[in-house]
Amino acid sequence: MESISIILLICICSLLSATSCDKDTNKKGMQMKQSSEVINEAFTLTKQGKYSQAIIILKNQLKKESDNLKKIKLCFFIGDIHGEMEQEDKAISYYRRVLQIDPKNALAYFEIGQLFKRIGSLEKAIDAFKKSYELGYNKHDEVLANIAFCYKALADTNRQDPEKCERYANLALKGYMEVLKINENNKSVLMNSSDLLFNFGNYDKALEGYTKLSKLMPKNPMLFTRMGHTLHVLGKNKEAVKTLKHAINLLPELIKDIEESTEATKHDLSYAKAMFITGKVSANLYLAETFRAMGELENARKRYHTVVSLAKQHGNDFAQMEAWKNRALDILKELENK
Numbered sequence: 001m002e003s004i005s006i007i008l009l010i011c012i013c014s015l016l017s018a019t020s021c022d023k024d025t026n027k028k029g030m031q032m033k034q035s036s037e038v039i040n041e042a043f044t045l046t047k048q049g050k051y052s053q054a055i056i057i058l059k060n061q062l063k064k065e066s067d068n069l070k071k072i073k074l075c076f077f078i079g080d081i082h083g084e085m086e087q088e089d090k091a092i093s094y095y096r097r098v099l100q101i102d103p104k105n106a107l108a109y110f111e112i113g114q115l116f117k118r119i120g121s122l123e124k125a126i127d128a129f130k131k132s133y134e135l136g137y138n139k140h141d142e143v144l145a146n147i148a149f150c151y152k153a154l155a156d157t158n159r160q161d162p163e164k165c166e167r168y169a170n171l172a173l174k175g176y177m178e179v180l181k182i183n184e185n186n187k188s189v190l191m192n193s194s195d196l197l198f199n200f201g202n203y204d205k206a207l208e209g210y211t212k213l214s215k216l217m218p219k220n221p222m223l224f225t226r227m228g229h230t231l232h233v234l235g236k237n238k239e240a241v242k243t244l245k246h247a248i249n250l251l252p253e254l255i256k257d258i259e260e261s262t263e264a265t266k267h268d269l270s271y272a273k274a275m276f277i278t279g280k281v282s283a284n285l286y287l288a289e290t291f292r293a294m295g296e297l298e299n300a301r302k303r304y305h306t307v308v309s310l311a312k313q314h315g316n317d318f319a320q321m322e323a324w325k326n327r328a329l330d331i332l333k334e335l336e337n338k
Helices: 002-047 051-064 068-084 088-101 106-119 122-134 140-157 162-182 187-199 203-216 221-233 237-260 266-293 297-314 320-336
Strands: none
Touching: 002 051, 002 068, 051 068, 068 088, 068 106, 088 106, 106 122, 106 140, 122 140, 140 162, 140 187, 162 187, 187 203, 187 221, 203 221, 221 237, 221 266, 237 266, 266 297, 266 320, 297 320
């Protein structure tokens, strides 16, 4: 009897132990499911524009999470949402948390570079992009293009120092040429390299780049504005007028396409609206100068007046508006004496 009692006791203990293990397993399974559900719920909230709510549930989940891979995924998601909300410092902090877990995460460095580029911390952006490249980020052309873009921006901000400006511009152009070796149809690189060629006075090569782009980006008004300006500089004024008018006609489509896009972000829409305004002013200014060169002074006057009117409306929003307005006013004074 005693031996049977012992055996029975062992069986009961084994059964209890097995039940306890099953409960633990089920509990872990529920936790894993909960983590997945939180991410899906946050994704749904972001689609509804409820970014703050999404961040709250993701941060709560991050506090509970012990698995490093899941922590990385959560940090990326939170960083992405902060970036979408234009809270760059907070976004950078979460990408850096990724690096605390995985110091060789090339994507985290790339995202940090993108955010530093956006807020104008160009040297820091270059350092982050270079680190991403060194760690083997798989989109080599994209990293190189971003580095070149930052050098171009540094050239633009150092115009008062010709030596620095030229050095940065050459680094940018060299970088863009490297990208085009990898992907000759990279649109942003073709645009920026053509801009640089124009700035260096290589107008024929710039026009070659813009013309190639016109086949890849047939609805981009900024492209046709630059192309029209280049044609004017080369003395091809009839072609310039046609191209600049086409650019102005395309501008309303720019906003419409962004608003209708399911993938466009708030930042994209804000950028498009800025491009609409500056594009309209610059295209009218170049068109006025082209008409003036052709001796069509009445058409030139109309376009210069359009520039002044638009610049007055939006002068507080964009720094270059004042310079464009003053240029138009100066020429209008000259034309009054003719």
